[in-house]
Amino acid sequence: MQKLLPLLVAIPLAGGFLVPILGRLTGTRRGAAVLPILMVAAVLVLSLALLAGPDETLVLWIGGWEFPIGISLLADGLTRYLLVIVAVVSLLALLFSMDYMRQYTSPSLYYGLFMLMLAGMNGVVLAGDLFNIFVFIEIAGIASYALVAFGTEADELEASLKYLTLGTVASTFILIGIAVVYNVTGQLNWAKVAEAIAAGGGPSMPLYVAAAFFLMGFGLKAAMVPFHAWLPDAHPSAPAPISAMLSGVLIKACGVYALARVVFSVFGGSEVFGWVLVALGGASMVVGVFLAVGQWDFKRLLAYHSISQMGYVVLALGAAAVMQARGTSEAVVALAIFGGLFHLANHAIFKSLLFLCSGSVEYATGTRQLKLLGGLGRKMPVTGACLRIAALSISGVPPLNGFWSKLIIVLALVLGGFYTLAVITVIVSFVTLLSFAKVQRYVLGGEPTAAVEQAREVPAAMCLASLALAVLCFASSLIILPAVKSRLVDPAVRVVQAGPPPRAKAPPRVVAAERPGAVAAQAAVPPARLERTSP
């Protein structure tokens, strides 16, 4: 199975290279989506096969090179979980694009960039090497900068400029972090870096500097609150399916996933890192939602909610790290991590659905100003129903998925002794409900306005994509059932909870150098071949 891991990147890459040429040669407009959809479907099948496979850590050293020379791909529980989320959202966003993108020119460039962005995200999630994470973040990033400006209107270009500037600064920070880590530990493979750090007795001062650079870099990519300035411009400016991809999966794969990987699996998720994550997450949660309430642009409002909802995820993960350091029972720690990861999947589903619905509304009416809309519930029954489901889901109304993940996060916070944070979380949830009551009131309720008079239901493919996500809003509630949870999410939870690999087995290494406790000891690990190790 691990031999097939590179295909998860290679298939979308081939799509990215071929679609623009084929578009040039054939000149079809509608057909441009066929090849990408087939390829993403193949990626989805592969990801599902991985998720369904046995829960073990697959490691593939690319090109037959072994440690310490080559690059590895690594698929553990967390990776598989994210791969499936990315593939599902991508497939539905592509389906939606088939009709939606008729508003834009050059569909082949669009699909090419889309596939490259997908390849970048899959590459980040699979990478076992810090520098490799950087390279694939750049692929996903550059594709998304171009896609944000795809409409080439003035404010789209401007948003893209801002996004590109901050995104590149973020990548630079990540690269400096990598340089410091390589200087200090001599390793690039993050599992080996983690071993080296653990062998050296935990992070030292220079490594805290590296961690600070990583936190700033990935924090910028994840739009955590002091670094969030680009997101409310960039996400609404993109075409709707791209907004769904950016908010739904890109900030998760390139931001939160990488953040969690570095903090938990490399630096060992100590109490310091836990509090930093709690601060970032808490601030994002509160600031995001209060900025969202005042918005009248439909997509901008959704974008601010993305900041807020990702705050929940980071807060839960940070709280878990703090609890772990304090010695709270393992079950509560696992519950907090589960809450965070469950909310991550839920947010991918309902936020993509919300953005797709906003796209449908824009497609039908030509505007996304809430004040110009009204009465769409009758004009567009399918989109209206989907929008209602998604809005209830993000506000945390039972029995939809958002309710369960928020409940679990609050429960874990209470059990872990974070009473203030738990109260704040509940309050933020109410404000979210308020904000989406406004959306429903202005978009769906009331009498049809002038802008809405001509509106009709959107084409079938767009409806189908929205409906599929709406069904997933219900279906993913099932994850709270223990049987489903243990299959889908628990492997990912275990990866985050276990922290860096050597906590389980740390064989004392003997160092020949004159420097006692030199960190280079891990280079002495015998080179492993294509290895399958169970955690």
Add this chain to the structure above:
Amino acid sequence: MDPVLILLLALFGFMLIGSIVAVETRDLLSSVICLGAVGFGTSVAFLLLGAPDLAITQVVVEVLVLVVLVRVVITRKDETQATSRSTLGVGSVMLVLGVLVAVMFWMLAGAGDGRLKMRAFGDPLMNETVAAATAAPAGEPQIATTQAEPGSIGGAYLKHGLVGTAVSRGTGAANYVMGIVLDARGYDTLGEATVIFTAIIGAYAVLRRIGRQAHARDVADR
């Protein structure tokens, strides 16, 4: 003292001055040209540091970027000079940044308790050797009998990259950097080629004359 270090410090001084001029000058053309000077300085620094591949690449990239930027700047009349944001805001941001860099540098260079510390310039971790732990007899700290391995993957690459080890093969490329770039870390390079491909089709997408069009339904309605 290493003569390379002295040359390097002088070069860094030049680059710092060049970059400050590039940032501060109000004329955009001068700014771009100063940037080119800093870029060529970087290239010389690469050469000094034993990286001819990087020096060549930096030079050719710099030339291309310079040609494009100069064209962009001289063909466009921009009567507004480059302006700055309010002094107070910038000053406070830069103060924070300066303090941050000072603290970071102090953490990197000076402080610490001896473990996992930042290696000084010219003395990378690959100068250290560690023993292959497999052969170490239990309970005995002296393991002089076992094979010494370089302390970082770069050192391991120098040692085994060309000819290989007992379990692994080498690249056979006399240029170790190319061996890493195209074989051992070829996957990264695939990513790199993809990055540049992405940026180019992204530029095509951004430069399209018309981005949006009336979709079929609108046309039918009117």
Add this chain to the structure above:
Amino acid sequence: MQGMSLIVKNITRLVAGFIAIFGVYTVFYGHVSPGGGFAGGVILAGALVLIVLAFGEEFSRKVLPHGVAQTSDALGAMSFLLVALFGYMAGGFFVNFLPRGEPCTLFSAGTIPISNLAIGVKVGAGLFGAFLALALFRRQSDGRSRSPIAGRPNRGGPNGEES
């Protein structure tokens, strides 16, 4: 974009060929000497850019049409990916499936020269295409009526009438 003066044209005629040959050399000898596919590709693109700047773009469009640059860009990238995928025949992704040969000679290092060639083509064509796109852009927009400050775009999102 017009061509430049006769002196520039003549010097370009003399120099461009040498630059291109140096680029090709850099690509082919990347695995034994400094350089490699990327640097060589940029040098090739530089030679083409020089020709465009000296002779004007009409001439260059005859030599290397824009579409050709775009297509060979994608084909170069694709063939690098194919080199990686062919590795599956020898056991896995990116496996260097050709014999190593004697170090320091042209035919050594297995697939590395092929990858270098693919990257050289990809980078040369891609950057040249990008340069053309950036240089041509001004010409296109000249024809357009351009107000110094465009009106505030419709914040309500796109509407069909705009285009």
Add this chain to the structure above:
Amino acid sequence: MTLPMLPYLLALLLLVVGLYAIVAKRNVIKIIVGLAILDYAVNLILVLVGYRTTPGAAPMAPILTGGMANEPALVAGAVDPLPQALVLTSIVISLSVTALLVALGLRLYEKYGTFDTERMRNLRG
């Protein structure tokens, strides 16, 4: 502070200059300049990490010349090739970003007739 740490400090200062350009200047060209300086700084830091002093000799590039007989000397004295490989990738990435940035800048110039970002403030973060 020791003298051998000085190159890192200067590279960090270069980084600060680049960040200053991005924070303080309101011009697309200046942003390009700032990002380019950032990239130089981080590339230099990476190459500095890999440098190895060879006593009494010039630094040795990791390229084998003159046949296999010279290989042991190279292993003992050459600088670290790995950071160079990383920087090669990083240079290409910064070139790509610059290309996209120039394209965006051209388009914005076409819309507004200026490179000044102060005059193109439709969006509020």
